[in-house]
Amino acid sequence: MFSSPLYFVNMCKLTLIAGLCLIIASFASSTRLVCYYNNVAANRAGNGMFTVSDIDPNLCTHLIYAFSGINDQNELVPSQSNDVQSYVSFNQLKGRNPQLKTLLAVGGLSLSGQRFSSMGASQPNRATFIQSAITLLRSNGFDGLNLDWRYPGGAGSQPGGKQSFTLLCKELNEAFVAEGTTTGRDRLLLTASVSAEKAIIDDSYDVPQVSTYLDFINVLTFDFHGPWESVTGHHSPLFQRAQETGNQTYLNTNFSMRYWRDQGAPTDKLNLGLAAYGRAFDLSTASMDVGAPASGPGEEGCFTGEEGFWSTYEICLYTEGVPSQLIADQQVPFAVPEDQWVGFDDKTSLTTKVNYLKSNNFGGAFVWSVDLDDKTGTYCKMGENPFIGHLHNLLVPGFPDLSSTPRPTTNTTTPTITTPPTTTITMLPTSTTTTPTTTTIIRPTTTPMTTTTTIRPTTTTPTTTTTTPTTTTTIRPTTTTTTPTTTTTIRPTTTTTTPTPTTTIRPTTTTTTPTTTTTIRPTTTTTPTTPTTTTTIRPTSTTTTPTTTTTIRPTTTTTPTTPTTTTTIRPTTTTTPTTPTTTTTIRPTTTTTPTTPTTTTTIRPTTTTTAAPVPSTTSFADLCNGNAGRFFPHPDPTRFIQCGIQGRFFIQSCPAGLTFNSAFSVCT
Numbered sequence: 001m002f003s004s005p006l007y008f009v010n011m012c013k014l015t016l017i018a019g020l021c022l023i024i025a026s027f028a029s030s031t032r033l034v035c036y037y038n039n040v041a042a043n044r045a046g047n048g049m050f051t052v053s054d055i056d057p058n059l060c061t062h063l064i065y066a067f068s069g070i071n072d073q074n075e076l077v078p079s080q081s082n083d084v085q086s087y088v089s090f091n092q093l094k095g096r097n098p099q100l101k102t103l104l105a106v107g108g109l110s111l112s113g114q115r116f117s118s119m120g121a122s123q124p125n126r127a128t129f130i131q132s133a134i135t136l137l138r139s140n141g142f143d144g145l146n147l148d149w150r151y152p153g154g155a156g157s158q159p160g161g162k163q164s165f166t167l168l169c170k171e172l173n174e175a176f177v178a179e180g181t182t183t184g185r186d187r188l189l190l191t192a193s194v195s196a197e198k199a200i201i202d203d204s205y206d207v208p209q210v211s212t213y214l215d216f217i218n219v220l221t222f223d224f225h226g227p228w229e230s231v232t233g234h235h236s237p238l239f240q241r242a243q244e245t246g247n248q249t250y251l252n253t254n255f256s257m258r259y260w261r262d263q264g265a266p267t268d269k270l271n272l273g274l275a276a277y278g279r280a281f282d283l284s285t286a287s288m289d290v291g292a293p294a295s296g297p298g299e300e301g302c303f304t305g306e307e308g309f310w311s312t313y314e315i316c317l318y319t320e321g322v323p324s325q326l327i328a329d330q331q332v333p334f335a336v337p338e339d340q341w342v343g344f345d346d347k348t349s350l351t352t353k354v355n356y357l358k359s360n361n362f363g364g365a366f367v368w369s370v371d372l373d374d375k376t377g378t379y380c381k382m383g384e385n386p387f388i389g390h391l392h393n394l395l396v397p398g399f400p401d402l403s404s405t406p407r408p409t410t411n412t413t414t415p416t417i418t419t420p421p422t423t424t425i426t427m428l429p430t431s432t433t434t435t436p437t438t439t440t441i442i443r444p445t446t447t448p449m450t451t452t453t454t455i456r457p458t459t460t461t462p463t464t465t466t467t468t469p470t471t472t473t474t475i476r477p478t479t480t481t482t483t484p485t486t487t488t489t490i491r492p493t494t495t496t497t498t499p500t501p502t503t504t505i506r507p508t509t510t511t512t513t514p515t516t517t518t519t520i521r522p523t524t525t526t527t528p529t530t531p532t533t534t535t536t537i538r539p540t541s542t543t544t545t546p547t548t549t550t551t552i553r554p555t556t557t558t559t560p561t562t563p564t565t566t567t568t569i570r571p572t573t574t575t576t577p578t579t580p581t582t583t584t585t586i587r588p589t590t591t592t593t594p595t596t597p598t599t600t601t602t603i604r605p606t607t608t609t610t611a612a613p614v615p616s617t618t619s620f621a622d623l624c625n626g627n628a629g630r631f632f633p634h635p636d637p638t639r640f641i642q643c644g645i646q647g648r649f650f651i652q653s654c655p656a657g658l659t660f661n662s663a664f665s666v667c668t
Contacts, residue, residue, distance in 0.1 A: 032364025033395045034218065034271055035060035035388060036105070037090070039067070039080060041371035046631075047378065048303025048311075050371035052086050056385060057093035059370075059392045061399055062101045064146050065090050066369070067108040068136075074119040075132035076106055076145075084140070091141035099400040103189060104137060107148035113156035116149045120164035123171075130175045137188055138179075144189025144215070145172065151195050153203030166206045169213040193218040193366075196256035196273070198247075201263070208264030215269070218366045219260055222275040224251040225343075227282070227297035227308035232290055234343035235279040237330035238353055241290065252330070253353070257362060268363040272353065276372040276387045278315050278344030280308045288336045290327055298340040302643070304372070311372040312387045315344050316380035317650065347390050354394040365395060624649040631665040640667070 041050040055063065065087065069079040078084055087104075094100050107116060119125050133145055147169070152161035172190050180187035192210070195201055196219050211217065225233030237252045249255065253272065261267050280298025287293065297308025304311050310318060315335075324333040324346065331352050334343040345353070357365060373387045374380040383389065392399070623632055624643030632641040634651060640660040642650045654660055654667035661668040 031396055031399075032062065032216065032271060033060045033388075033391055033399075034062040034064065034216070034364065034366035036064045036066050036367065036369040038369045038371050039065065039083060039086060041369075042082075042086070044303055044305070046303060047313075047376075048301075048305075050375060052089040052093070054375050055090075055093060055370055057097040057100050058400055059385060059388050060367075061099070061364075061396055062103060063090070063093065063370075064103045064105050065142075066105040066146075067111065067148065068104055068106045069111055070106065070115050070119055070129065074125040074128045076104075076129060076136050077132075079110075087140040087142070094141075097400045097402070099402075101143045101189065102141070103144040103146045103191060104140075104142045105146040105148050105193070106133075107150060109150055111150075113150060113154060113161075114158075116152070117156070117158040117161055117164065120149075120152075120168045121158055121160070123167075126168055126171055129168075130172055133172070134175065134179050134188070138185075142188075143186070144191065146218075147172075147190075147192040149192075151200050151204045153205075154195075154200055162204055162206060165204065166209050169210045173213040189215045191216050191218065193220060194260075196221045196224070196253070198250040198255070198259060201256075201259060205263075207260065211265045211269060216271055216363055217260070217265060217269050218271045219256055219273055221253040221256050221273040222368070223279070226279045227294065230294060232281045232283070232292045232294050232334075232341045232343075234290065234327060234330055234332050234334060236273075236275050236343070236345065237327065237332050238349070238356060239330050241327070242329050243291070254356070257357075257360065261360075267361045270362045271364050271366045272357045272362055274345065274350065274353065274365050274367050274391070276312045276345075276367055276369060277304075278310045278342045280310050280340050280342040282308075283336070283339045283341050288341065290334070292341065294341065298342060310342060310344075312344075313372075313374040313379040315342060316374060318342070345387075347386075350387070350390055351394060354391065365391060367391065620649040631660075633660055633662040640665075 037052070037055060041048070042052075044050065057063070067079055068083070069077055071077045078087075091102050094102065119129050136142075137145060149165060151157065152165035154161075158164075169190065169192070176188040176190060179185075190213065192214050194205060194217055201207070222236035224237065225235050239254050240249050240252045244251070250259075257270060257272055260270055281294035282296050282298050284293045284295035298310075300307045301310045301314040302317070303314060318340070319335045319337050319342070322335050322337045324335045326333050326348075327343075332343065332349045333346050334341060336342075354365065367388055370385075370388060373385045374382070375385060377383045377386065380386050620632075620641055624630070624641065627643045630643045632643070634640050637659040639651055639653050642652050658667040
């Protein structure tokens with residue numbers, strides 16, 4: 001019966017179909033790309049500024065707004081004064097992509113573990129937190145909550161943190177289910193970002209239990225190494241190095257993902273962490289290999305401003321022309337620009353990691369963070385958002401499928417920040433049922449905004465400045481520098497107060513009509529009568545402007561006779577206009593009339609204005625040395641110099657129609 005050729009043909013077909021199904025199932029399970037947005041990015045300078053409006057909502061399946069906080073009353077609250085307004089814009093992104101899910105993260109490195117521990121230590125405290133979370137999420141249009149407790153069993157946490165985290169996940173899940181059932185809405189999502197280090201995993205998480213309550217789990221598979229160590233090492237290796245032994249063998253992505261799986265987490269709930277940044281070291285010897293001696297963190301990113309931390313676009317900027325090298329056994333690259341060693345991910349290593357997570361049936365990947373990508377394609381020359389865009393093409397190329405999803409109308413309106421309809425959420429703790437009675441109404445704080453006109457070297461639309469007409473107009477941008485560098489002097493129509501020396505000659509002997517020669521060399525401090533309008537501009541950064549010195553050398557007609565009496569007056573004056581193009585010409589007529597003899601001196605000074613020296617391109621390296629992230633003028637007024645590390649400089653162009661304003665380091 002089993003020897004029939006037809007039987008073997010059918011068996012082969014079944015085997016082939018089964019294999020294809022497994023492959024399809026494997027790739028279909030990896031359909032999640034979760035992206036964080038760091039709210040501090042809105043405060044970065046220059047091209048580093050990244051606001052909610054810069055987010056492309058079609059790249060990621062889930063967006064997480066980071067971070068919110070916990071107040072002294074154990075309530076979930078915004079962490080910055082403008083967060084509520086940003087929440088509105090963040091959730092309006094769903095109007096452009098109805099399939100997008102948005103979550104609000106609480107915690108992060110900046111929130112004390114003690115604050116989490118206090119909240120999680122008792123059931124009443126957890127109940128207060130949960131009710132406030134539901135209120136805040138629903139009133140602002142979020143689809144869920146992301147817990148980023150660093151770490152329940154780590155330093156700064158109270159004893160029992162592991163159990164507290166489990167109970168928090170359980171009670172949040174139950175409350176979200178109850179609220180969704182009562183209101184008829186989709187249940188709020190519950191996720192967590194968790195450690196990738198074995199010791200912390202063991203101390204902090206009851207993996208089988210928390211996995212049942214969470215919709216997905218973000219494993220922080222980066223920062224395994226960094227400039228806090230004395231030797232170089234890649235912060236996000238896929239595999240271990242052959243030279244590693246003992247606990248070092250745990251410090252890689254492969255071990256962490258498999259350990260979470262082996263401890264009881266379903267593979268389809270696990271997201272592999274990817275960092276859109278690199279960790280940089282300052283090399284202390286000529287060695288450039290992995291494990292080379294390092295003396296601390298590398299230079300700070302010129303936009304992100306943290307030592308040893310370089311965003312994707314800063315890596316492209318600093319390593320331009322520097323070849324990257326592959327760490328073969330770890331499958332990740334590094335580069336050495338001058339004496340800096342930086343490990344990062346590129347398209348090749350990202351492809352390798354995505355293939356790895358697919359072959360292991362993990363649920364997807366998450367990225368920290370969208371604001372660290374090259375949003376305009378200016379620096380990496382690979383198009384907009386090359387890091388996350390590449391991941392999108394590998395993981396979710398068909399997302400979003402807008403052809404089959406009607407565009408919702410509710411997401412395009414500003415959500416009303418009020419308490420949801422009267423709903424009683426019954427908590428289900430181990431032994432008691434507690435009904436929270438406190439309802440928190442989150443109202444956005446209305447803060448009077450100071451009208452500010454700020455033009456940055458990128459294409460930033462300035463806001464309209466409205467001022468009350470007065471004799472003095474003061475424009476105050478966000479950051480005030482005490483030393484103004486721009487002074488507009490209006491030549492008054494009245495008489496300029498100039499020191500007019502009067503020479504009185506009292507001869508002690510009878511002299512036949514002595515001719516007195518008066519030589520006046522005033523390098524006069526030009527302090528005209530205060531003009532009716534003074535415009536004071538307080539720049540966002542201190543910029544050293546070349547000083548223009550006006551020297552007045554009068555031409556004096558001298559008729560020498562004997563004896564000759566000479567009076568010399570030398571006041572010291574410096575005229576410092578901010579703009580090198582301003583020429584100050586003073587033509588005072590001084591009449592010296594002594595009693596006897598009468599001497600008339602006419603002074604017609606020739607004003608010499610020394611133009612600001614224009615540095616040649618050979619001096620730009622000296623100009624930028626030690627000034628990473630600063631901007632300086634270029635001989636072409638439509639361009640400017642952007643400084644990198646170790647004296648490296650980059651020539652950038654202003655947008656069409658604008659010129660570089662050295663006083664503010666912006667294009668105007």
